[in-house]
Amino acid sequence: MGQGVLSAAAVGPDFEPGFSSRDGELYCDAVPAGHIAEAVGTPAYVYSAGVVRQQYRRLDAALGGVPHRVHYSVKANSNLAILRLLQAEGAGVDIVSGGELYRAREAGFAGRDIVFSGVGKTARELDEALAEGVLFVNVESEGELVVLDEVARARGMVAPVALRVNPEVMVDSPHHYIRTGEKGHKFGIPYDDVRDAARLTRSLPNVELVGIDMHIGSQLSSFEPYADALERVSALVTQLRADDFDRIRYLDVGGGLGVVYRDEPATDVERYAEGVARAARALDVTLVLEPGRFLVAEAGLLLTKVLYRKRSGGKEYVITDAGMNDLLRPSHYEAFHEIVATRPRGHRVVADVVGPVCESGDFLARNRVVDDARPGDVLGIRTAGAYGFVMASNYNSRPRPAEVLVDGDRYAVVTERERYEDLVRQERAALDWRTA
Ligand SMILES: Cc1ncc(COP(=O)(O)O)c(C=O)c1O
Numbered sequence: 001m002g003q004g005v006l007s008a009a010a011v012g013p014d015f016e017p018g019f020s021s022r023d024g025e026l027y028c029d030a031v032p033a034g035h036i037a038e039a040v041g042t043p044a045y046v047y048s049a050g051v052v053r054q055q056y057r058r059l060d061a062a063l064g065g066v067p068h069r070v071h072y073s074v075k076a077n078s079n080l081a082i083l084r085l086l087q088a089e090g091a092g093v094d095i096v097s098g099g100e101l102y103r104a105r106e107a108g109f110a111g112r113d114i115v116f117s118g119v120g121k122t123a124r125e126l127d128e129a130l131a132e133g134v135l136f137v138n139v140e141s142e143g144e145l146v147v148l149d150e151v152a153r154a155r156g157m158v159a160p161v162a163l164r165v166n167p168e169v170m171v172d173s174p175h176h177y178i179r180t181g182e183k184g185h186k187f188g189i190p191y192d193d194v195r196d197a198a199r200l201t202r203s204l205p206n207v208e209l210v211g212i213d214m215h216i217g218s219q220l221s222s223f224e225p226y227a228d229a230l231e232r233v234s235a236l237v238t239q240l241r242a243d244d245f246d247r248i249r250y251l252d253v254g255g256g257l258g259v260v261y262r263d264e265p266a267t268d269v270e271r272y273a274e275g276v277a278r279a280a281r282a283l284d285v286t287l288v289l290e291p292g293r294f295l296v297a298e299a300g301l302l303l304t305k306v307l308y309r310k311r312s313g314g315k316e317y318v319i320t321d322a323g324m325n326d327l328l329r330p331s332h333y334e335a336f337h338e339i340v341a342t343r344p345r346g347h348r349v350v351a352d353v354v355g356p357v358c359e360s361g362d363f364l365a366r367n368r369v370v371d372d373a374r375p376g377d378v379l380g381i382r383t384a385g386a387y388g389f390v391m392a393s394n395y396n397s398r399p400r401p402a403e404v405l406v407d408g409d410r411y412a413v414v415t416e417r418e419r420y421e422d423l424v425r426q427e428r429a430a431l432d433w434r435t436a
């Protein structure tokens with residue numbers, strides 16, 4: 001790691017990767033979380049490299065019996081250090097924008113290790129992806145097929161395409177914002193229209209149908225929605241082959257594997273792997289996965305300092321220096337994130353844990369039994385490795401937090417905390433007035 005590595009008190013080699021409590025103190029791997037808060041400041045995201053590796057290896061091993069590729073979904077946590085770590089493990093990536101393509105390239109991913117998803121890709125983004133030589137583009141509409149064909153023609157190449165199917169099944173994600181495979185959703189091509197879209201590829205000389213794709217939702221806690229979707233998508237592949245689409249060789253089943261935030265059942269990785277592998281084997285295709293949350297959520301913790309305590313209307317408030325701009329999930333999805341003290345006081349209270357942002361919807365937890373933390377105490381918001389920092393904003397002109405990677409008994413700042421100057425860097429004081 002070299003540059004940027006700060007030294008921490010090592011506590012010996014016998015630790016498990018991840019977050020654990022020892023001697024009244026919260027650790028990430030072998031590094032006390034409180035030490036990181038003091039050295040780096042708060043709010044700060046902390047990631048355990050070991051947990052990311054463990055999750056990746058577990059999933060990859062479970063799929064051992066079938067030709068497969070695990071393409072990490074960059075949107076979940078796009079930090080270059082996380083991307084490099086997964087690249088070193090042998091992962092590919094699933095990207096949804098030119099910006100994510102840029103990150104993937106910076107992290108060292110080759111074009112063939114990239115699949116390009118997303119419902120609204122621009123011609124420029126498609127061109128950048130083709131220039132990079134991506135494995136395939138997950139196309140979500142006939143309009144996109146036409147644009148991709150034009151872009152590929154201008155480049156003198158044939159674009160490899162997977163059609164993203166909306167299998168139109170019932171999805172059990174905890175919030176409707178993160179379901180994507182039900183009838184009427186904006187994502188994918190409606191099930192009954194996929195054969196027409198496939199036929200269209202025939203009349204477009206610069207695209208070739210090489211795969212079928214689905215992504216039905218996020219934070220799924222059972223295999224049933226996958227099973228329903230796989231059945232429908234498999235029937236479609238069989239039908240398309242009967243229609244003479246004989247170059248279909250990839251089945252991309254998207255992401256969606258859930259993690260435990262509170263009391264959800266943990267993903268049964270073996271059951272999932274067996275189910276998707278069976279579908280791939282029956283179709284004689286290479287299986288492609290796009291897990292995001294599963295690989296990184298549990299590896300992350302958001303450290304935040306308690307600023308104040310107060311009571312209002314009989315309610316107890318713990319006011320922290322992290323808010324909805326740092327971690328949006330609680331206010332956006334009413335998502336539950338466990339909150340632990342890095343050095344618990346032992347006594348607990350029922351409180352709302354809220355941030356400094358000028359919105360009543362700025363909360364990290366409501367009516368929660370939490371440590372009776374006092375100003376200056378440091379709390380950790382658990383399971384914050386996915387859709388945490390990536391959804392952070394500068395609302396209220398708040399600089400975005402630092403990110404720290406822990407690996408065993410050492411840690412490194414992988415993203416510097418933003419500074420006030422960063423907030424106005426793109427803004428112009430001297431205005432360059434133009435007229436139409
Ligand atoms: C196309 C696509 N693939 C993969 C993912 C990753 O999902 P998850 O983080 O639930 O694994 C998403 C996000 O839901 C997505 O939109």
Ligand SMILES: N[C@@H](CCCC[NH3+])C(=O)O
Nearest residue numbers: 075178218219329386387
């Ligand atoms: N941002 C969502 C997941 C969205 C998945 C993107 N397709 C979350 O935090 O749960």
